[in-house]
Amino acid sequence: MVGPHDGQLSLRIKLRDEARFANFHEGRNGAVVTRVQSWLAEPGPEPMLVCGDTGAGKSHLLNAACLSFEEQGRDALYLSLSEAAALAPEALEGFERFDLVCLDELEALPATPEWQEALLHLYNRVLDSGGHLLIASRTPPGAQSWALADLASRLRALPVVQLSLPRDEDRHAMLTARASSRGLILPDEVAAYILKRAPRDTGELLGILEQLDDASLQHQRRLTVPFVKHILGW
């Protein structure tokens, strides 16, 4: 019997599974992905806003956008505002040097004039430098209250695309595909077992996959229902 944390240390031989457009499971969001991609191809467009509930794939889309720019030899930066909020408003300075700036979790921007002014200036500087600014938010800016009217009116006027939450069949397909891109075989019945018990949030689901990938490597075991049950303690 193997314990969840027993076994040999895994070597770094996992296949890369970074967020990219190719592994974004579109489901009902095909048109949104197309719009974001065509926006990325425009020279110096107006900033764009991606809205959607937690788990709809906003972070994936933003990171995929970064990777697509990097693959073209262009500089890109991803920043979650919830992470930045632990720093100071000046943490948003200097980003106009990037060809693409992706800001995630707009709703986490602190509601202080200092932070909102910092975002307004970043917005203006990216626009002035001809860069791309892609912002993601759980709620539309109109539904949030803002300390700075200048920022509010800019955000409310942005072109918005709305990501829908994946349906169960989308989540199943996505889980299987992401497992496959890691070189893991995830039988349908195991995927169904995981989906019935795992949190519905896509990020957490992928975290579970990561955990199973590590465990499978350590224990040199295929993914079966008993193995998954044991590793995840379900």
Add this chain to the structure above:
Amino acid sequence: MPQEIWQQCLELLQDEFPSQQFNTWLRPLQSRDDGGALVLLAPNRFVRDWVSQKYLGRIEEVIREINGSLNLKVEVRVGSANEQQARAGRSGGNGRTHGQSRLNQAGTGARRDPDTRSRSGDPAIDTPDGIEGGESAPAVNDSELNIADERAGEELHIDRLDRRGPGRQQERRKVNVEGGVQHNETFLNQQFTFDTFVEGKSNQLAKAASSQVAENPGGSYNPLFLYGGVGLGKTHLMHAVGNEIVKRNPGAKVAYLRSERFVADMVKALQLNAINDFKRFYRSLDALLIDDIQFFAGKERSQEEFFHTFNALLEGGQQVILTCDRFPKEIVNMEERLKSRFGWGLTVMVEPPELETRVAIIMKKAEQARVHLSNEAAFFIAQKIRSNVRELEGALKLVIANSHFTGQEITPAFIRESLKDLLALHEKQVSIDNIQRTVAEYYKMKVADLHSKRRTRTITRPRQMAMALAKELTSHSLPEIGDAFGGRDHTTVLHACKKIEELQESDANIREDYQNFLRLLTT
């Protein structure tokens, strides 16, 4: 060599860290070979500190795994790869000074050609923790004062690139200014002209004053101070004046910049002991256009510098145009002497557009986008989005984009579907109840007084105001509005609306109250 090792290191780190962490903290670092050491350049000091604390150890380990014998020193600094370019430019010996440059030729630096991993005009300053309270140096691009601050050796290099040099010419590109419209090599947005400005009752005066200034810069309307709520066209008018001045006199030195940029330039000049260049440059302009000067608030050193620049320009008969979100006297944390000087020339308010102007704006924007829009559709949008022109245009763009992607005709039903989230918010936000509460609170009275039969002026006027607002801001019929005010007749509502319209013409206080309510209720 260090840079190649960094690329290999990145490849390995990419496997180790989730995409989000990797794309936030590691991939954005630019690398530089500094005498055999690997220097990683972060966009600001917070990123530098975070990377140093959380990732530097692991980076060093991975580099040792790649090539342990090299014993490569790794350092994280604030800056950009542009520093190398700046040094290369400097070695060419083309040290043109700040004051000799034409700012209206200045771009914020060319965005990098995807094939070359280099960029000009990037921030290249290892910013200290702020020069004075709230006045830290944003690491903004500054192509005029293109400065490389090399703090590693505690040595300060000042570099000014010749913008006319062949290398710079190749890097020139289109950049954006507010509104997302492209323009060439100048901070003036060439699409913001008087021709593209839609005139209505709300902005007539501001437009007339701006035209006067464009015809006779440095004349009696100096400074021209445009103020009003956000997204109402102040920036458009400002650019229009600048463009017209340059059109009439192509040799004129005109500079448009946001106040934040002025502050950033000044802080950078102070850091680099180049304040005289800074002063010389700004004072050599024929027209200085500074947008959103409310952001000078609390920045004492910038206000001081701006005060002297402002005086020098006015004394020299050079034009100054300023925009602000409020009347000069209402700006907080701004020196009194500045506020008073802002009022020396002409102060004009830009008001929110009324329905007819909103319809005209939408029709004009649709025409510019080469989209056919029926009057009915334009009217529908204009009626629903009342807050400001920026949001009106945003809504139109969203409708056009949806139509483009779905291939559907733009009808009121299609607009309603496209803007459903936006409209829900607007409709939810502006209800008769909300109007009554806001008006009562504003005039320090009870909501019940608005419903009551009392007819004293202190109650009648606010009631009329609330009725007029309900007609302007909601879709309720006149009888419904009357009902909501204690069961009054629809003719009473009509009378109230007419009365408030007349009073707005004759009484500045009522006009201001009405505009304040529009702002309070729709933003």
